Structures are given as C-alpha cells and as structure tokens.
Amino acid sequence: MRADYKELDTTKTYLITGAAGFIDYFLAKRLLEQGCRVICIDNLNDYYDVSLKQARLEKLMQTKSSGIFTFLKGDISDKDMVNTAFSKYKPHIVVNLAAQAGVRYSIENPDAYIQSNIIGFYNILEACRHSYDQADNQHSNYQGVEHLVYASSSSVYGANKKVPFSEGDFVDNPVSLYAATKKSNELMAYTYSHLYNIPAIGLRFFTV
Numbered sequence: 001m002r003a004d005y006k007e008l009d010t011t012k013t014y015l016i017t018g019a020a021g022f023i024d025y026f027l028a029k030r031l032l033e034q035g036c037r038v039i040c041i042d043n044l045n046d047y048y049d050v051s052l053k054q055a056r057l058e059k060l061m062q063t064k065s066s067g068i069f070t071f072l073k074g075d076i077s078d079k080d081m082v083n084t085a086f087s088k089y090k091p092h093i094v095v096n097l098a099a100q101a102g103v104r105y106s107i108e109n110p111d112a113y114i115q116s117n118i119i120g121f122y123n124i125l126e127a128c129r130h131s132y133d134q135a136d137n138q139h140s141n142y143q144g145v146e147h148l149v150y151a152s153s154s155s156v157y158g159a160n161k162k163v164p165f166s167e168g169d170f171v172d173n174p175v176s177l178y179a180a181t182k183k184s185n186e187l188m189a190y191t192y193s194h195l196y197n198i199p200a201i202g203l204r205f206f207t208v
C-alpha cells in the first residue's frame with residue numbers, strides 16, 4: 001500500500017464526504033500531508049459526540065502541509081449543496097465515506113439510513129455523472145471525476161456461514177437496514193459506472 005502513496009497525484013482535487021468522521025479524518029489528514037487539495041463535506045451529526053468531530057476538524061485545519069483544506073458543513077442528502085460543491089471545486093477524485101453507520105441504531109432510526117446512505121449517495125453519483133458536463137478542455141483541462149471510491153461494509157455478507165468471506169460471495173441476504181443500504185450502494189455504483197463510465201470502487205470495510 002505504501003507504493004500507492006508515492007504515486008498519489010498531488011495536482012488533483014480530492015472531495016471527501018464525512019471528513020469529520022473516524023476513517024475519513026485519517027484519509028483527509030494523509031492527503032493533506034502529501035500536499036493535496038482536499039475538500040471535505042460533513043453534516044457534523046450527533047450520532048456520537050460532536051466535540052470529537054469538531055476536534056478532528058480543528059486538527060485538519062492545523063495540519064502543517066502544503067495541501068489546501070476546505071471544509072463545507074452540509075448534508076449529502078441536500079442535492080443543491082452537493083451540486084454546488086462539485087461545480088465550484090471540480091473534484092478529480094471523490095471519496096464518499098459519509099453515511100449513517102451502525103447496525104443496532106438502524107432498528108430505531110431507519111430514516112437516517114435512507115436519507116444519508118441512499119439519497120445522499122444517489123446525489124454523489126448524480127454529481128459525478130454531471131461532472132462530465134463541466135469538462136472544459138480549453139480553460140481548466142478539467143475532465144470530470146476520474147475516480148469514485150465509496151464505503152461499503154462487511155455487513156453485506158449478512159448471515160453467510162462460509163469463512164473467510166470473499167468479494168465473490170453471494171451477498172443478497174442483508175440482515176439489517178444498514179447492510180441493505182450498503183448493498184444498495186454497490187448496485188447503484190455499478191449501474192452508474194456502467195451507464196456513465198464512472199470508475200468506481202467500493203470498499204467493504206470490516207470493523208476498522
């Protein structure tokens with residue numbers, strides 16, 4: 001994996017959703033340290049202690065680097081906000097990590113999963129699709145989004161008995177709404193990738 005860091009293109013603009021979150025913060029920090037331009041969107045929701053998220057953001061703002069950090073407080077289910085961010089900052093690489101996480105929480109709060117994980121991710125896919133409309137050879141050489149990376153989850157393996165799990169395993173039996181939204185994200189990304197040639201990779205994180 002180290003080799004990937006060496007190959008990181010610091011001329012690109014990276015848009016990360018959920019950057020005040022746990023995994024997200026470390027990614028943003030690493031990109032900034034490498035000298036990248038990083039645009040972060042987070043709604044700073046109170047699923048867990050907001051002061052922890054604010055502390056991460058403060059650290060990102062203080063990260064000594066040649067990179068440029070921009071924070072946008074917003075919700076990815078807000079289509080106008082997402083579109084404005086894409087139009088203004090023209091990201092080359094998009095990393096969607098913002099999501100309503102947690103399996104147990106989804107029993108009591110199903111709305112949050114549909115809002116963030118389904119509508120929010122759909123807005124990101126649409127913005128990636130329409131980034132190609134903004135491709136501008138003459139002025140900025142911007143060709144639209146070059147890569148979309150998004151968080152899926154090991155929860156898509158559901159109650160599968162076969163271990164170790166593998167990407168090729170059957171994952172059509174999610175056992176929580178959270179898992180169903182993550183599996184849906186994989187299907188949505190596949191379709192957008194197929195229809196609009198958006199290079200996309202989903203990462204099935206286990207417990208990080």
Ligand SMILES: NC(=O)c1ccc[n+]([C@@H]2O[C@H](COP(=O)([O-])OP(=O)(O)OC[C@H]3O[C@@H](n4cnc5c(N)ncnc54)[C@H](O)[C@@H]3O)[C@@H](O)[C@H]2O)c1
Pocket residue numbers: 017018019020021022023024041042043044045053074075076077096097098099100101102115116120151152153154204205206207208
């Ligand atoms: N941490 C793990 O072990 C793990 C395991 C599997 C999958 N994942 C996935 O990886 C991603 C990152 O996980 P994490 O542990 O860093 O989570 P996290 O909860 O710490 O971070 C998510 C961030 O996204 C923000 N967010 C949530 N909904 C949003 C919305 N609608 N608009 C804007 N911002 C929003 C939250 O405020 C939070 O700061 C998530 O998609 C999660 O489902 C994580």
